[in-house]
Amino acid sequence: MGHTLGEAFALLASLDSRLLQVVGLSLRVSLSALALGTLLGLPLGAWLAVSRFRGRGAAIVAINALMGLPSVVVGVLVYLLLSRSGPFGGFGLLFSPAAMVAAQTVLVVPLIAAVSRQIVEEAWRDYAPELSLIGLSRWQSAFLLLADCRFALSVATLAGLGRAMSEVGAVMIVGGNIDGYTRVMTTAIALETSKGDLALAIALGLVLMAVILALNAAAYGLRAWAGRRYG
Amino acid sequence: MASAFRTLIAALLLAAGLPALAQDALVVASTTSTEQSGLFSWLLPKFEAATGIRVRVVAVGTGQAIDIGRRGDADVLLVHDRAAEDKFVADGWGIARRDVMVNDFVVVGPRDDPAGVRSVRGAAQALQRIDAARQGFVSRGDKSGTHAAELRLWKEAGIDPKRSPGYKEAGAGMGPTLNLAAAINAYTVADRATWAAFKNRQQLDLVLAGDPALFNPYGVIPVNPARHPHVKKEAAERFAQWLTSPAGQEAIAAFRADGQPVFFPNAR
Numbered sequence: 001m002g003h004t005l006g007e008a009f010a011l012l013a014s015l016d017s018r019l020l021q022v023v024g025l026s027l028r029v030s031l032s033a034l035a036l037g038t039l040l041g042l043p044l045g046a047w048l049a050v051s052r053f054r055g056r057g058a059a060i061v062a063i064n065a066l067m068g069l070p071s072v073v074v075g076v077l078v079y080l081l082l083s084r085s086g087p088f089g090g091f092g093l094l095f096s097p098a099a100m101v102a103a104q105t106v107l108v109v110p111l112i113a114a115v116s117r118q119i120v121e122e123a124w125r126d127y128a129p130e131l132s133l134i135g136l137s138r139w140q141s142a143f144l145l146l147a148d149c150r151f152a153l154s155v156a157t158l159a160g161l162g163r164a165m166s167e168v169g170a171v172m173i174v175g176g177n178i179d180g181y182t183r184v185m186t187t188a189i190a191l192e193t194s195k196g197d198l199a200l201a202i203a204l205g206l207v208l209m210a211v212i213l214a215l216n217a218a219a220y221g222l223r224a225w226a227g228r229r230y231g
Numbered sequence: 232m233a234s235a236f237r238t239l240i241a242a243l244l245l246a247a248g249l250p251a252l253a254q255d256a257l258v259v260a261s262t263t264s265t266e267q268s269g270l271f272s273w274l275l276p277k278f279e280a281a282t283g284i285r286v287r288v289v290a291v292g293t294g295q296a297i298d299i300g301r302r303g304d305a306d307v308l309l310v311h312d313r314a315a316e317d318k319f320v321a322d323g324w325g326i327a328r329r330d331v332m333v334n335d336f337v338v339v340g341p342r343d344d345p346a347g348v349r350s351v352r353g354a355a356q357a358l359q360r361i362d363a364a365r366q367g368f369v370s371r372g373d374k375s376g377t378h379a380a381e382l383r384l385w386k387e388a389g390i391d392p393k394r395s396p397g398y399k400e401a402g403a404g405m406g407p408t409l410n411l412a413a414a415i416n417a418y419t420v421a422d423r424a425t426w427a428a429f430k431n432r433q434q435l436d437l438v439l440a441g442d443p444a445l446f447n448p449y450g451v452i453p454v455n456p457a458r459h460p461h462v463k464k465e466a467a468e469r470f471a472q473w474l475t476s477p478a479g480q481e482a483i484a485a486f487r488a489d490g491q492p493v494f495f496p497n498a499r
Contacts, residue, residue: 083302083303083304084302084303084304084459084461085301085302085303085304086302089303092461094304095258095287095289095304176287176289176291177289177290178287178288178289179266179271179272179288181256181287182287191267193406193407193410194263194267194403194404194405194406194407194410195267195406195428195429195430196406196409196410196413196429196430196431196432197430197431198430198431
């Protein structure tokens with residue numbers, strides 16, 4: 001283990017452009033999925049928080065359960081949908097970064113929706129009388145609460161980012177791990193492990209963890225700055 | 232619904248920062264042995280320089296590669312399971328299968344060889360020894376070309392592998408199967424190319440090679456454009472032609488993994 005770690009650090013010192021390309025694609029795919037997932041997940045969570053309808057409890061349980069949706073299952077489903085023989089085959093998207101963004105979006109939407117539902121619902125419980133008093137509709141209240149809870153909601157987004165950056169099952173299947181085109185950090189790690197090059201696999205794992213750490217630090221810094229500036 | 236989906240697709244493409252580039256490269260479905268040994272990184276720059284055609288390789292087991300071809304998700308296959316290849320062509324999914332190259336399977340196992348495989352000549356005999364000595368054997372178990380070859384050897388040995396005391400199915404590619412065999416110090420059948428490039432050998436060593444039953448031929452098959460009109464048939468044909476041309480065959484012969492030749496051209 002110590003030997004492997006030593007080798008891993010030596011490999012990191014020789015960072016090359018191909019590795020940077022793989023890291024770049026990981027960031028592009030996962031941040032795109034996160035942006036789409038946030039655009040879909042936050043309104044869905046806020047709507048679930050403020051609306052009352054028959055079966056709402058079941059919907060909340062379903063969304064919460066979908067947080068545990070296995071990435072490999074999402075991979076197979078998106079594969080079947082995007083395959084040339086599937087319903088959306090005409091777009092020719094299988095084995096492309098766009099397919100990877102689609103799969104990761106499916107993975108992060110329930111996570112962001114479930115966490116934001118919980119956060120917005122607690123705020124709604126506190127402010128519902130005031131919000132209806134000033135004549136806001138449920139939708140208007142939902143968006144007001146989303147804006148009000150933005151700092152707490154950043155946790156939902158960071159959880160989504162973690163899920164997208166770390167999953168391998170879905171991107172491996174729908175991206176195909178094509179060298180120079182759909183190879184991302186996690187699929188590269190899986191490949192090196194299967195080649196028996198454990199030192200390189202660990203080195204890539206360290207790079208991935210450093211990238212996730214840097215993104216979280218950036219989010220924390222941004223939040224602290226915004227907190228000072230806008231309260 | 233359809234237009235909503237189109238909007239979503241457009242959003243996905245924009246989000247990934249890509250115009251619909253998926254259309255202009257040739258997609259080759261091939262096996263883990265060709266990718267992981269480094270053969271493709273050796274061949275493709277030469278092919279791209281000769282033809283100007285960009286290639287993307289999806290490396291999976293032969294069973295999955297053939298399924299990808301059947302679904303129309305690849306333009307051409309480079310695989311190694313003759314029976315499955317012939318069925319693929321006979322069913323009309325592929326056209327004009329051509330021989331490209333051969334490599335061979337090897338039996339690897341514990342360095343001290345407790346089953347005594349080193350003293351036999353044939354692979355079927357080796358499996359009989361492993362079974363009789365109640366030694367561990369790791370099977371691919373993933374319907375790949377290597378798995379199909381392995382099952383033929385067990386049949387030839389007259390043994391139902393599932394009843395062999397030390398038999399385990401990894402259900403994985405060649406590399407993970409070798410990782411498992413190395414971890415539990417068991418025997419396995421590997422293609423020579425992946426074994427040559429494999430780094431986590433621990434106590435494993437090559438114990439048997441050279442039996443003609445371990446012969447492993449690779450074929451190239453363009454996907455039939457009559458079944459899948461969107462396939463890039465000209466590019467797929469040029470790929471098949473180049474691999475079987477003198478230039479392609481020489482490039483294959485010049486490839487080395489771990490310092491040794493592992494693929495031998497055999498196009499006619």
